[in-house]
Amino acid sequence: MISKRLQASLDNAVCIRDIFEEGKKLAAVYGAENIFNFSIGNPNVAPPSIVNESMKEVLDSEDPLTLHGYPANVGHPDVRQCIAEHLNSRYGLNYDQNGIVMTSGAASALAILCNTFLDRDDEVVTFAPYFWEYKSYVETMYGRLVPALCDQTTLQPDPKTFEAALSPRTRMVFINTPNNPTGAVYTEESIKKVAEILCRKEKEYGHPIYLVSDEPYRLLAYGGLKVPYLPKYYKDTIVVYSYSKTLSIPGERVGYIAMLDNVTDFDNILAGITASIRYLGYVNAPSLQQKMLLKCVDATVDVSIYERSRDLLYQSLTGIGYDCIHPDGAFYLFMRALEPDDARFCERAKEERLLMAPGTAFGGPGFVRISYCVPYDVIERSIPSFERLYKKYRP
């Protein structure tokens, strides 16, 4: 028997991967070219060539015993220094390598932070819709995730629901921009408002509230849009970054936690993070992948490929009559379902061989998430299916 806590979590989960797997089964029956699987966020743009080049170079040049041995739990010092300098030159801040901790992607960083900060029944507030795994990371550490629903027309943080979600038990706020599942990039105005509320609440409660900025899509923003860098707006910000999406290497499991040294209780938090890396069994982020970053820290995938897909999908869907919130980043589009029950809408969409994830799975009922990290021609060929689906509801 698995634990009651885990069983309860499994019983409540709406598993996006199940939809993806169903898509594969349908492809076996109807032919892959006739199935339009928009259910999962697995990058489809090739990693930049520097990724492989750099890995080969590391393998050829580094001493094997050092390269394949245990690095420090927090990561290789030269890699941490390189990331600190990269952030300083990009955002004009003063990170030190001590404030950079290498992690196995953003997922492990979030789990590590939950272990670092949460006691039983402590709360983590997040803006809904949100990346569903937040709930798992928080509840695994016996905490409670408290969603604050975003404004339903803009999908920007709503100051009223946010303030109402905060309580003396709030230890962290998870924020994710560009956002999965909505594709929204939170505006500077939204961020300033969030920071203002947090500053006020920190004073009122008499303890820090850490803003955890989960940023796997930070560099995936379109139309020249600048994504506000959160540590500039709120002192107690802890950045979580991942190379999974910006370098298209989710299988390689590498990312980092970044903290400026003026974050409240910096030394104590660092000690907690370092211990949590061990206690949770990560030990360290993969050594080769860390070293690979020395040459890749400024590289990104060809973002214009996602932007072109975004444009085609958004224009086609709105042209048909669907109500979509214009996505400015990541590779997701959030579309209003044509009936209140978004799960039923997704079921009907399957009749047209369209696989999408119901918004309910992300705390965003009434919508569906379309992951457009698929080849351009898949989007082109899917449009008649979207047309037929629309006509079923609005003949």
Ligand code: PLP
């Ligand atoms: N956070 C968000 C918002 C995500 O969408 C994902 C992955 O899809 C993650 C975190 C975890 O990413 P990884 O662990 O691959 O870095």
